[in-house]
Amino acid sequence: MAGIGGSEAKPAPLRKSATAYRTISEVSDDLAVPQHVLRFWETKFSQVRPLKRGGGRRYYRPEDVQLLRRIQRLLYEEGYTIKGVQRLLKEGKSAEADAPAASSDEAASGPARPVPVTRAKPAAKPREEAQLSLLAGAGRAQGISTELRDELTVLLAELKRLQAALRGDA
Numbered sequence: 001m002a003g004i005g006g007s008e009a010k011p012a013p014l015r016k017s018a019t020a021y022r023t024i025s026e027v028s029d030d031l032a033v034p035q036h037v038l039r040f041w042e043t044k045f046s047q048v049r050p051l052k053r054g055g056g057r058r059y060y061r062p063e064d065v066q067l068l069r070r071i072q073r074l075l076y077e078e079g080y081t082i083k084g085v086q087r088l089l090k091e092g093k094s095a096e097a098d099a100p101a102a103s104s105d106e107a108a109s110g111p112a113r114p115v116p117v118t119r120a121k122p123a124a125k126p127r128e129e130a131q132l133s134l135l136a137g138a139g140r141a142q143g144i145s146t147e148l149r150d151e152l153t154v155l156l157a158e159l160k161r162l163q164a165a166l167r168g169d170a
Helices: 023-032 035-044 062-077 083-091 104-108 125-142 146-166
Strands: 051-053 057-060
Touching: 023 057, 023 104, 035 062, 035 146, 051 083, 057 062, 062 146
Parallel strands: none
Antiparallel strands: 051 057
16 A cells, blocks of 8 residues: 555656766756756857757757856856856866866976956845846846846846845755
């Protein structure tokens, strides 16, 4: 007889192998980033190129997921702007933690030059958030650029995620 009190154990979800391709929903859940943000990043970072199958369905390779995780860390944890991350990826460089050990040729030529990177401004205070909201509404009327609107959308999604985490909703 089935347990009325819910005492039956649920089977553990199956885990994909490390080399398996992942759907956008799997990557979104794994990185805790909304799917629309991943699609936005595809437009901003040419290095992110998931396979697209019938109906535009995206499949991310393990190296795509690793790159997205790196982009997420640089944007959300280290405070880089999108342009700063684009510059890092274009130059093939990243934060110290991602840098491979220097080869003997590089060591002989001296230390590497620092990469100029634009950092994001600190998060807005509550009153400033209300002002930003008003500016965003005015921006639509004045026709702000799509790029700026997309960046604001990404920032708003991140702020909402952080707010939910602070409340304990996440």
